[in-house]
Amino acid sequence: MKTTLLSIAIILGSYFQSHAQSAEFQAAQIAANAYVSSHGLEYQPKRNVFTGHNDNVIHIFMFEDGNLLLAGYPTVATEKSKFQLHLFVQNTNASTFLLEYTGSYSPILNIQNGNSSPAPMPAAGAVPPPIVISQLDFAILGPFTNTLVFTLKERASPGDSYNTLVSTTIQISKTFYASIGSGIVYTSLKDPSNIRKIPLGATDSTLVADNTKGRSLLTLMATFYPWGRNNLMMPEWNLKDRFGIVVGTTIGSDTSSFKNLLLGAQYDFSIGGSFIAGLHYGQRQKIIGVDYKDFKFGESKFEGDLESKKYTQGDLGLFFGVAIDSRIFSQIFK
Incomplete structure (x- = not known):
């Protein structure tokens, strides 16, 4: 019963909300949706914005009273982002609108962009015309760094001063x-490591050692992002947003005792965490006549002097594991 009443309340709330919108506002929404369809814009649900196809332009649709028509302001944008405001007004609106973008991209950038007035108001006593929505497209501006202050102002007549309709800051x-x-x-x-020769039965010998299997390593990794990363943006699931190239070594290695080099790729499973895999080139202890692939420590026979047969050689192997960004890793040990 409670579920039924809640459902009815939600339906009624949606009904009254939709009918509370003016006919002019709804006409402007229809015009904005038509623009989205005709220009092939894409809606990004995570960011609640409309963007052009591969052009990094964020389109903002607004009614003449400063209310947004289709989606919100981008909570966060990137340094590649550009912005375009589409203002929808009634053709009876005689106001002049002024759009200000204040931001920076190396040099300080402070731009003002205005528009011409729409058609004048009808004469007093005339029959009101049908609702006609005019579209005012402001210039594409950007990109910016750090923050962008977005301000739309309105002037009712040439002798008046501009009043701020809406202002917001985008990170x-x-x-x-x-x-x-x-x-x-x-x-x-x-x-x-720690290889030792011990008796095997009455007459034979074998070898025992530590770390005779594959081993775990604690590594220091540098990751390179071919397409760049944004530290405030949730990554998409596509490869470009989550792929990186990793180069690293084991912690404790230096130029005088360099032993390991790792080269591979990473794929982020979350912000700051990723799966990594690739090739491992490392210097390791070897023994003449002993193939680690076939030799079983503690079981296989070994003949000769162990110390005289030891040598060091670099070889290739495969590695896989997980990596944590240093900014997160440092918080663990605070």
Whole structure:
């Protein structure tokens, strides 16, 4: 019963809300939707904005009273974003509108952009004409960095001063192309340590060692983003937004004792966290006549002097694991 009453309340609320909108506002919404369809604009639900196809232009649709028609302001934009306001007014509206964008992109950028007045008001006593919506398209402006202050002003007549209809501030997400992080990976490159020779039965010998299987490594990784990243934006699921190239080494390596190099790719599963995989080149302890793929420590026979057969060689293996962006990793150990 409660569920039924709640459903009825929601339906009635939607009904009264839709009927509370003026006929002029609804006509403007129809005109705005027609523009979206005719220009092939794409709606992005996560950001609640309309954008052009691969042109980074965010389209803002507004009624003459300052209310938004189709979607909201972008909560966050990128340094590649540009902006265009489409203002829908009745053709009986004689006001002049002024759009101000205040932002920066290296040099300070302060731009004013105005429009000509629509058709004049009808004479007193005349029969009101049908609702006709005019569309005023302001210039495409941007890109910007840091923040953008978006202000629309209206002047009723040439002798009046401009009054602010609406003003909002949009955060611009910084774009970066590299980051540093830490990772935990598993590598197929075996590197037995503390190798010792022990008896096997009455007459034979074998070898025992630590880390005879694949091993885990704590790594320091540099990640390069071919298409850039935005630190305030939720990534989309496409490859461009989540892909990176990683180069790293094990923590503790330096130029005098360099042992490991990792090169591969990453795919973000969340902000600051990613799966990584690729090739591992590393220096490792080897023994003449012992193939780590076939030799079973503690079981296979070994003949000869162990120390004289030890040597170090670089080999290739595969690694996979997870990486955490340094900004998150540093918070763990605060």
